[in-house]
Amino acid sequence: MKKMGDIILGSIPDKNIEISKESPYKFKYTSSIYNIRSIYLYVKDQEMKSKVSVNIYKGNEKNLVSTGKSEDVNNEWIEVKFHPVFGIYNEELIFEISCDEDTCNLYLDKHDNLCLKIQYEEMDKAVAKELDKYVKELRTIYNSAGWKFLVRLYNVRDKILNFFRGIKKFFKIIYVIIKNINVANMRRAKEFIKDEGFKAFVRKAYGKLRGERLDYTYWLQNHLATKAELEAQRSYKFEYEPKISILIPTYKTPKHLLIETLDSVINQTYSNWELCIVDGHSETPHVNEILDEYSSKYDKIKVKYLDENKGIDGNTQEAYYMATGDYIGLFDHDDLLEPNALYEIVKAINEDNTIDFIYTDEDKINEKSNYRFDPHFKQDFAPDTFRSYNYICHFSVFRKDLMDKIGGFRYGFNGSQDYDIILRATENANNIRHIPKVLYSWRVHSGSTAGNPKNKMYCYDSAKKAIDEQLKRLGLKGKAVDGKYIGTYEVEYDIIGNPKVSILIPTKDHIEDLNRTITSIFDKTSYKNYEIIVIENNSELEETFEYYKDIEKKYSNIKVVTWEKGFNYSAINNFGAKFATGDHILLLNNDVEVINEGWLTKMVSLSQREDVGCVGAKLYYPDDTIQHGGVIVGLGGTAAHAHRGLNKNDYGFFLRLGITQNLSAVTGACLLIKKSVFDEVNGLDETFEVAYNDVDFCLRVLMTGRVNVWTPYAELYHYESKSRGLEDTEEKQKRFMGEFNRFRERYADFLEKGDPYYSCNLTLSKEDFSYRF
Numbered sequence: 001m002k003k004m005g006d007i008i009l010g011s012i013p014d015k016n017i018e019i020s021k022e023s024p025y026k027f028k029y030t031s032s033i034y035n036i037r038s039i040y041l042y043v044k045d046q047e048m049k050s051k052v053s054v055n056i057y058k059g060n061e062k063n064l065v066s067t068g069k070s071e072d073v074n075n076e077w078i079e080v081k082f083h084p085v086f087g088i089y090n091e092e093l094i095f096e097i098s099c100d101e102d103t104c105n106l107y108l109d110k111h112d113n114l115c116l117k118i119q120y121e122e123m124d125k126a127v128a129k130e131l132d133k134y135v136k137e138l139r140t141i142y143n144s145a146g147w148k149f150l151v152r153l154y155n156v157r158d159k160i161l162n163f164f165r166g167i168k169k170f171f172k173i174i175y176v177i178i179k180n181i182n183v184a185n186m187r188r189a190k191e192f193i194k195d196e197g198f199k200a201f202v203r204k205a206y207g208k209l210r211g212e213r214l215d216y217t218y219w220l221q222n223h224l225a226t227k228a229e230l231e232a233q234r235s236y237k238f239e240y241e242p243k244i245s246i247l248i249p250t251y252k253t254p255k256h257l258l259i260e261t262l263d264s265v266i267n268q269t270y271s272n273w274e275l276c277i278v279d280g281h282s283e284t285p286h287v288n289e290i291l292d293e294y295s296s297k298y299d300k301i302k303v304k305y306l307d308e309n310k311g312i313d314g315n316t317q318e319a320y321y322m323a324t325g326d327y328i329g330l331f332d333h334d335d336l337l338e339p340n341a342l343y344e345i346v347k348a349i350n351e352d353n354t355i356d357f358i359y360t361d362e363d364k365i366n367e368k369s370n371y372r373f374d375p376h377f378k379q380d381f382a383p384d385t386f387r388s389y390n391y392i393c394h395f396s397v398f399r400k401d402l403m404d405k406i407g408g409f410r411y412g413f414n415g416s417q418d419y420d421i422i423l424r425a426t427e428n429a430n431n432i433r434h435i436p437k438v439l440y441s442w443r444v445h446s447g448s449t450a451g452n453p454k455n456k457m458y459c460y461d462s463a464k465k466a467i468d469e470q471l472k473r474l475g476l477k478g479k480a481v482d483g484k485y486i487g488t489y490e491v492e493y494d495i496i497g498n499p500k501v502s503i504l505i506p507t508k509d510h511i512e513d514l515n516r517t518i519t520s521i522f523d524k525t526s527y528k529n530y531e532i533i534v535i536e537n538n539s540e541l542e543e544t545f546e547y548y549k550d551i552e553k554k555y556s557n558i559k560v561v562t563w564e565k566g567f568n569y570s571a572i573n574n575f576g577a578k579f580a581t582g583d584h585i586l587l588l589n590n591d592v593e594v595i596n597e598g599w600l601t602k603m604v605s606l607s608q609r610e611d612v613g614c615v616g617a618k619l620y621y622p623d624d625t626i627q628h629g630g631v632i633v634g635l636g637g638t639a640a641h642a643h644r645g646l647n648k649n650d651y652g653f654f655l656r657l658g659i660t661q662n663l664s665a666v667t668g669a670c671l672l673i674k675k676s677v678f679d680e681v682n683g684l685d686e687t688f689e690v691a692y693n694d695v696d697f698c699l700r701v702l703m704t705g706r707v708n709v710w711t712p713y714a715e716l717y718h719y720e721s722k723s724r725g726l727e728d729t730e731e732k733q734k735r736f737m738g739e740f741n742r743f744r745e746r747y748a749d750f751l752e753k754g755d756p757y758y759s760c761n762l763t764l765s766k767e768d769f770s771y772r773f
Contacts, residue, residue, distance in 0.1 A: 003121070003122045003741075004037070004119055004120070004121055004122065004737070004741065005033075005119070005120050005121075005122045006117055006118065006119055006120075006734070006737055007032075007033065007117070007118040007120070008116075008117050009029070009113055009114060009115070009116045009117070009118070010042075010107075010108065010109045010111075010113040010114050010115035010116055011109045011110075011111075011113070011115075012109055012110075013042055013044070013107035013108070013109060013115050014107075014108060014109050014110040015107070015108055015110075016044075016105040016106065016107050016108070017105065017106055017107075017108060018103050018104070018105055019097060019098055019099055019103065019104060019105075019106055020098065020099050020102070020103045020104075021098050021099060021100060021101070023098075024096045024097055024098035025096075025097045025098075025106055025114070026094060026095065026096050026097075027094075027095055027114055028092060028093065028094055028095075029092075029093050029094075029095060030090070030091070030092050030093070031088040031089060031090065031091055031093055032089075032090075033088075033089065033118075033120045034086060034088070034089045034120075034123060034125075034128035034129070034131070034132050035084050035085055035086050035088070035120050035121055035123065035128070036056070036066075036082055036084075036085040036088065036118055036119070036120050037081070037082060037084060037085075037119050037120055037121055038068075038079050038080060038081050038082065038118075038119040039054060039068075039079075039080050039082075039095075039116055039117065039118050039119070040077045040078070040079050040080075040116065040117040040119065041077065041078050041080065041097070041106060041114075041115070041116055042076060042077060042106070042107045042115035042116070043076065043077065043078045043104060043105065043106065043107070044076050044105070044107065046104060046105055050099050050100045050101035050102040050104070051069045051070045051099075051100045051101075052069065052070040052078055052080060052097065052098070052099055052100070052104065053067065053068070053069050053070075053080075053097070053098050053099075053100055054067065054068050054069075054080045054082075054095060054096070054097050055067045055095075055096040056082075056085065056088075056093055056094070056095055056096075057093065057094040057096065058087075058088065058091050058092070058093060058094075059091070059092060059094075060094070061094060061096070065085060065087070065088060065093065066082050066083065066085045067082075068080045068081055068082040069081075069100075077117075084121065086131055086132055086135040087132055087135030087136040087138070088132075089128070089129070089132045215770075215771055216363070216372070216373055216374075216375055216771065217372070218773070219375070219761075219771045219773060220372060220438075222773065223437075223438070223761075224338070224438075225338070225339070225340045229340070230269050230339055230340060233269035233270070233340055233343045234269045234271075236343075238346055238347070238350050239350055240346075240349065240350050240353065241270075241272045241346065242272065242325070242326035242327055242346065242349060243272050243273065243274060243324065243325035243326050243327075244270075244272065244273045244274075244325050244326070244327045244328075244329055244342055244345065244346070244397065245273070245274050245275075245276055245322075245323035245324060245325030245327070245328050245329065245400075246265060246273060246274070246275050246276065246329040246330075246331050247276050247278075247316055247319040247320055247323065247328060247329065247330055247331065248261070248275065248276070248277045248278075248319065248331050248332070248333050249277075249278050249279075249280060249312055249315035249316045249318075249319055249333060250277060250278070250279045250280070250282065250287060250291070250315075250333040251279065251280040251281075251282050251309060251312075251315070251333070252282045252283075252284045252287065253282070253284075253287055253333045253334055254334065255286045255287075255290065257333075257334040257367070257443060257445075258286075258287065258290050258291075258333060258334070259290060260336060260369060261331070261332075261333060261334055261335060261336065262275070262290070262294050262301070264336040264337045264338075264339070265331070265337060266298065267339050268337065268339055268340075268341065268342045268343070269339055269340050269342070269343045270340075270342035270343040270345075270346050272346075273300060273325070273342055274300045274301075274302065274323070274324065274325055275298075275300060275301040275302065276302050276304075276319040276320070276322040276323050277291060277295075277301065277302065277303045277304070277319065278303075278304045278305075278306060278315045278316070278318040278319040278322070279291065279303070279304070279305050279306065279315075280306055280308075280309035280310060280311070280314075280315040281305070281306050281307060281308050281309045288305070291303045302322050304318060304319070304322060306318065310411075311411075311414040312414055312415060312417055313409050313410065313411055313412070313413050313414050313417035313420075314409075314411055314414075316330070316409050316417060317408050317409040317410075317411075320403070320408045320409060323400070325400060326399070326400050327345070327349075327397050327398065327399055327400060328397065328398045328399075328400055328403050329342075329345075329395065329396070329397045329398075330394070330395075330396050330397075330418055331394075331395070332394070332442070332443070334443040334445075335365075335394065335440065335441060335442055335443050336365060336369070336440070336441040336443070337395065337439065337440060337441075338437075338438065338439045338440070338441075340439070341360070341395060341439040341440065344360070344435055344437060344439060345358055345360075345395075345397050345435070348433055348435055352431065352433070354430065354431045355399070355431045355432075355433045356398070356399045356402045356425075356428075356429035356430055356431050356432065357396070357397070357398055357399070357402065357422075357425050357426060357429040357431075357432045357433070358396070358397045358432075358433045358434075358435060359378070359392045359393075359394075359395065359396045359397070359432075359433075359434055359435070360394070360395045360434075360435045360436075360437060360438070360439040360440055361375065361376060361377055361378055361435070361436055361437055361438045361439065361440075361759070361761070362375070362376050362393065362394045362395065362438060362439070362440040362441065362442055363375040363376065363438050363440075363441055363442070364441065364442050364443075364444045365441040365442070365443055365444065366444055366445075367443070367444070367445040372441060375438055375761075375771075376391070376393075376654055377436065377759035377761040377762055377771075378391055378392070378434060378436070378759060379391065379434070379661075379662070379756065379757045379758070379759070380432075380434045380756035380757065381426060381432040381434065382661060382662035382707070382757055383426070383611075383662065383707065384606075384660050384661055384662045384707065384709050385659065385660075385661040385662050385757075386422075386423070386426070387467055387470075387480070387489065387491050387660075388483060388488055388489055388490065388659035388660050388661060389483070389487055389488045389489065389655070389659060390416070390418065390419045390422070390463070391654065392422055393418065393442075394440040394442055395439055395440035396418065396422060398421075398425055402425055402428060402429060403425070405428055406421070406424040406425055406428055408421070409421055412462070412465070413462045413465065413466055414458065414459075414462055415458050415459030415462050415463075416459050416460075416462035416463040416465075416466055417462075419462070419463050419466050420462070420466035420469075423466055423467070423469075423470045424470070424473075427470065427473065427474070436759055436760050436761055460482065460486070460487065460489075463480075463489060464480040464481070464482075464489060467480035467489060467491065468480050471491065476493065476609065477493065477494040477496065478491050478492055478493035478494055478605075479491070479492050480492075483658065483659060484655075484658035484659070484712065485651065485655050485658050488655055488658065488659050490659075490660060490713065491660070492605070493605040493606065493608070493609070494605070495601070495604055495605050495608060496608060498529050499529065499582070499583035499584055499604060499608060500529045500530065500531065500581065500582035500583050500584070501527070501529065501530040501531070501582050501583070501584045501585075501586050501600065501604060501672070502530070502531050502533060502577075502579075502580030502581060502582030502584070502585050502586065502675070503521070503530055503531065503532045503533065503586045503588050504533050504535060504573055504576040504577060504580070504585060504586065504587055504588065505517065505518075505532060505533070505534050505535065505588050505589070505590050506535040506537055506563075506569065506572045506573060506576065506590065507534060507535065507536065507537065507539070507590040508536075508537045508538055508539050508567075509539045509540060509541050509544050510590065510591070511541075511543060511544050511547045513590050513591040513719060514534070514547070514590045515547070516591075516593050517588070517589075517590055517591065517592050517593060518532065518551060518555075518558070520592075520593045520594035521594055522555070523594075524594040524595070524596070524597050524599075525594060525597065525599065525600050526597040526598055526600075526601055527598075527600040527601040527604060530557065530582070530586075530600065531557045531558070531559070531580075531581065531582060532555070532557060532558045532559075533558075533559055533560075533561060533576050533579050533580060534548065534551070534558065534559070534560045534561070535560075535561055535562075535563055535572050535573070535575065535576040536548065536560055536561065536562045536563065537563045537567060537572055538563075538564075538566070538567070548560045559579065561575070561576060561579050563575050563576075567689070567690075568686060568689040568690075569668070569684070569688075569689060569690060569693055570683070570684035570685055570686040570687075570688055570689060570693045571684075571686045571689070573587055573668075573683070573684055574683040574684055574686065577675075577678060577683060580675060582675060583674065583675055584604060584607050584608075584672055584673065584674055584675060585672070585673055585674075585675050585678050586600075586603075586670070586671070586672045587668045587669075587670070587671040587672075587673075587694070588669070588670055589668075589669040589670070589718065591718065591719040591720060592619070592669060592670060592716045592717060592718050592719070593716060593717040593719070594716055595620075595715040595716055595717060596713070596714070596715045598713065598714075599617065599713070599714035599715060599716065600672075600714070602711055602713040602714050603615045603617065603672045603711065603714050604672070606660070606672075606709050606711060607672045607673060607674055608674070611706055611707060612706060612707060612708075612709055613673060613677055613698070613701035613702065613704065613706035613707065613708050614665070614666055614671055614672070614673050614697070614698045614701050614708040614709070615666070615671070615672040615673070615708070615709050615710075615711065616628070616630060616631075616663070616666020616667060616670065616671055616672075616708070616709070616710045616711070617666075617670040617710075617711065617714035617715065617716055618657075618710075618711070618712045618713075618714060618715050618716075619667070619669060619670060619715075619716050619717070619718040620648050620715070620716070620717050620718065621717075621718065621720075622717060622719060624647065624648045625644075625645050625646060625647060625648065626641075626643045626644055626645060626646045626647075626648060626650070626657065627641065627644060627718045627720075628641045628642075628644070628666070628667045628669065628670075628718065629641060629642040629643035629644070629646075629652060629656070629657055629710070630642045630661070630663035630665075630666055630710040631663060631664065631665035631666055631667060631694075631695055631698070632663070632664070632755055632757075632758045632767075633664045633665055633695065633699070633747070633750065633751070633755040633758075634750075634751050634754060634755050634758070634764055635755075635758070635764055635767060636764070636765070636767075637744070637764075638692060638695075638740060638743055638744060638751075639665060639692065639695045639743075640767055641667065641767060642656070642663070642758075642767060642769070643656070643657055643767060643768065643769070644767040645767065645768075646768070652769070653762075653769035656769075657712060658712050659712065660709060660710070660711045660712070660713070661709070661710055661757075662707045662708065662709060662710075662757055663708055663709075663710050663757045664698065664699065664702060664708065664755050664756065664757050664758075665694065665695045665698035665699060665702075665708060666694070666698060666708060666709075666710050667694055668684075668693065668694030668697070669694075669718055670714070670716055670718075671694060671697075671698075673701070677701060677704070677706070680704065681697070681700045681701055681704065683697075684696075684697050685697070685700075687739075687742065688739050688742070688743070689735060689739065690735065690736060690739060691736055691739045691740065691743075692739055692740070692742075692743040695743070696743060696746070696747075699747060699750065760772070
């Protein structure tokens with residue numbers, strides 16, 4: 001792991017200066033290090049409307065060393081990242097800082113030193129010195145007249161190429177629009193507008209046209225198995241080569257789709273498979289003709305014709321009776337498998353022969369098979385996410401003895417038979433494996449569920465029935481109801497007894513914020529069995545203490561306790577927890593505002609479950625954009641909030657902003673947990689005084705074998721922390737960096753493997769679930 005160091009310039013901010021693109025701020029600095037990775041500029045809490053640019057020159061402004069632009073604002077600090085800057089040791093540098101489009105303020109200390117932190121990577125001095133020498137020689141070349149001429153020439157070339165690329169992309173978009181104008185899509189658009197409104201339709205259409213589908217086309221080109229890889233797979237011999245029985249129920253399948261489906265199995269690079277096809281009395285001549293032709297040509301294809309259509313569940317069960325394989329795979333009659341699908345399944349089984357159930361990522365494909373889109377990069381197994389919708393779906397493969405144990409398919413779940421069987425399988429499986437590769441394409445056409453979820457409304461009743469039956473099997477009292485969006489579900493768990501919630505609110509002054517939080521709790525919370533513990537932390541204003549007296553007098557279930565030491569978020573909450581008399585503890589910031597009355601009811605109903613650890617809420621900025629949609633560990637290097645900055649009405653990645661789901665962590669700004677679990681993990685780690693304490697806490701809870709849950713049915717505004725204090729001293733800055741490094745060291749293995757509730761195919765540099773290229 002790379003070890004980072006810091007150099008602090010400037011101390012406590014004393015005054016500010018305004019800069020712009022036309023009026024940059026410049027200062028000289030003689031480097032005592034070999035490289036620079038980032039600089040952090042103190043910008044206080046101003047609203048940044050433009051990016052900050054920093055140019056670094058050596059000696060004079062004609063000798064450019066590097067340039068960087070701001071990435072993000074983290075409270076009072078803005079980070080400007082550089083590609084590693086070498087060749088600067090013992091050199092006098094000129095820093096030129098400007099705002100790209102608007103003006104902004106920088107801060108100086110009382111000695112006129114800029115409040116700035118330089119971050120560098122610590123290196124072996126001998127290596128760094130040698131590297132420094134060569135980089136200086138290269139820079140001499142880069143700053144020569146000849147090289148600058150070539151750069152200008154290449155810039156002209158690139159502008160010309162980009163112009164033609166832009167034209168090509170424009171025509172691609174027009175092509176996509178024209179290609180998707182048909183009766184089925186117009187009908188779907190009409191229904192979508194009717195259900196969700198025109199604005200939601202425009203947002204969705206814009207998202208498609210701005211490049212999501214084109215981006216995926218490019219992603220596919222770089223991630224599908226190559227011809228050479230496929231050929232190598234065909235000749236590869238595994239130590240264990242199980243037979244995989246693929247079940248296909250057919251019913252009036254269009255001719256060209258049925259042929260493509262069968263061919264996608266025949267073309268698999270792994271050869272030990274059998275195809276078990278049961279036709280539900282299609283009475284369509286071409287179906288029998290095609291099935292007869294393929295079964296006579298290939299011994300591994302077995303076909304059975306039924307005298308009646310038993311529905312998808314019954315037809316699939318008949319196919320299961322024909323299976324003789326070691327593993328069972330489920331396959332729809334008009335979908336496609338990637339040629340390496342079975343190879344990847346068997347590869348995983350050879351790596352771990354205890355796997356009981358495997359599923360893969362998938363995408364969608366149009367009826368002409370010339371356009372793939374909407375890749376679903378899935379979570380590893382997440383029980384709450386799965387009860388919210390069938391995100392596992394395709395391609396699912398079961399160990400045969402697991403399938404035998406659960407009895408195969410059941411009647412009465414037509415349309416959601418795969419949902420029911422996966423629910424039962426995952427209950428009984430000891431080892432569930434997710435392969436994060438797109439190995440299955442789900443067919444989209446006018447009559448398919450993928451094309452229009454309303455085509456088979458009976459599927460959703462079957463799904464709720466399957467979930468309800470699982471709840472009964474697991475001894476969980478509750479009922480599945482329709483979720484926020486069609487095809488999603490929400491489990492309304494019964495609250496057992498009347499557990500008490502202790503709400504811990506650390507605070508320092510800012511009584512306007514605190515009063516808004518407390519008032520919203522009392523005015524908008526339907527769940528009444530709670531107490532509020534205000535943890536006073538070194539307030540300085542007399543009116544603050546008067547306010548404490550007023551609320552303790554006004555509300556019988558509020559008490560104020562005093563933390564007399566310095567600010568330490570973890571220690572303050574651990575201290576407050578000692579006064580808690582509740583069954584559950586709610587960590588709550590003093591700058592939130594409750595929105596919906598059922599927020600605490602929903603959180604308690606989840607927290608009470610034995611298998612649940614931390615429960616988090618959906619938080620909005622005051623401008624109705626997402627502040628917290630759960631925490632993705634590894635995002636931005638350590639951890640960051642999912643979907644931050646999206647509109648509150650956005651769906652998120654595969655409807656994730658509208659479903660109850662499992663995540664590795666949730667923010668401590670609103671976090672509910674059983675008091676017994678809080679005590680079991682010894683509360684918050686007090687070595688994380690300011691940063692990452694909530695994420696560390698959630699990960700330690702996760703390691704007890706419980707799951708953490710985020711729900712969109714608990715909604716609050718979060719006005720951002722105002723009582724933490726500024727990171728305006730060298731001591732505070734060192735503390736923050738120490739916690740940053742400690743988190744990365746403690747969870748090095750976790751970060752290396754990746755967050756199990758976030759796909760390795762998605763970016764770690766943004767919070768928008770865009771693709772990782």
